[in-house]
Amino acid sequence: MTVVENTSAPDLEAELRMAARRHKIMSGALPLGCAAGLIAIWQIGVKAFGVPTYIAPAPSDVAVTFLDKFPLLMQNLWPTLFESVAGFAVGNIAAILIAIAFVHSRHVERAFFPIAVFVNTIPILAIAPILVLIFGPGLTAKVVIAALICFFPTLVNMVRGLQAVSPQALELAKILSASKSEVFWKMRLPSSLPFLFSALKISATTSVIGAIVGEWVGADIGLGALIIEATFNFNSPLLYATVFMSSGLSVMMFTLVTLAERWTVRW
């Protein structure tokens, strides 16, 4: 008790601020330190047991390759980036529009929802060759595959979001004699946004996977094509560097969606 009384206010405040800063540093340092530790174990393990580079390259080899082949990696990044972003846009816009149609008309939902579920159950690896056959080896097939993989989570979440208006809010709308479109723009659409962003976060990462899977099936450029090429040539350091690049792309898209959510959904 006496100790607390003797500590003057500014001291206490400074101490609290220090503690807060320590906490902040720790929360950032912990995952970073853990990752660094794992990489160190990997590096030491590979070197100590003399594992051949084509089976498991050391982190240092991967880092050297990443820097050496950076122009090559970037050259292959652009097509994949374009396919992911275009697929993300096409798939999500289609899902949002169809969700709106579903909420607008029960008949449309009954007619098309089973088809949407069916399309979603076809393994993307099975549908990818079909799409490449239809659209050819160009970018279009990859955009469609990425769009397809984005489509379903957004459809389901968006339908739920548009229906998430409370019954009382709908009663309020009726008392105010609101039209169907007013209910949509003023109530349904805004209340669907948190649901929409949950789905967009999922599809931000899966769209990259879709684009890469599309490139595996038939492409001579793109991160997916580079992964296949590196694997066939037993060029493991390049394979790892490419994987690193593609997850970097996913993280970037995820971060952009998260920022957009923070900017839009403030409630």
Next chain:
Amino acid sequence: MLAATETIANNAGGPPKGVPAASLRNASVRFGTFTAIDRLELELEAGSFYTILGPSGCGKSTLLRLVSDLIPAATGEVSIFGKTTEEARLAREFAFVFQDATLLPWRSALKNVELPLEIGRNRGSDIPAGTRSPRELLELVGLKGREDALPHEMSGGMRQRVAIARALVCQPKLLLMDEPFGALDEMTRDRLNLQLLDIWRETGTTILFVTHSISEAVFLGQKVIMLEANPGRLREVVDIDLPDERKTKLRDTSQFTQYCGYLRDLLETC
């Protein structure tokens, strides 16, 4: 009471004296085979404060929903200031305050109050321009300076006050309130009761207020409408002959407790 009636006649200009705020003739509501309200006869005098009491399942909320055109009458007829409920809804004769504030969470307090002015235009409902701006209404309910607060930044009592301001923005001649303070703590509820009486006196509107609290019903109402359950019927309309200027101390008077006792006995037989 007389003063209040006169205020509304001057303010609204619309209803000629003597036209009831709401009148129900032989009105029933059925949900399938269940009769929620059975042949109700009721006339609400314009400018008065009515509270509705009754055991659960007596159709208190159903009565408000019937009057506000949310559900249709199975038999009989309901009129608001001489209009059908639909005409009254389109003309914004009445407003509704729900138990839950029902604010749109992405809109600020001010934007929520402005909502009724933004919608319903293209349905032939000409919205009466209120004499009080949304800002002034927020001031009236004691929320000056909180115009930009989002609902999740406000307490339950503050949210409910925003809901009341929103209900007042179109100058309703009839204010329907469905247990608006039911979810609030007692201190907040008492304060909002006083504030609501001030608003009622100032606007001259007719209020129909559902509650399950006997003391709230007596404290607010000039008349308590007692309903009975299974099926929902009118039991009695009790005149509360207490001074119009009501203070918290009124709750301690013997007259007040006598009314409460009388209503409690009546409620037990409903």
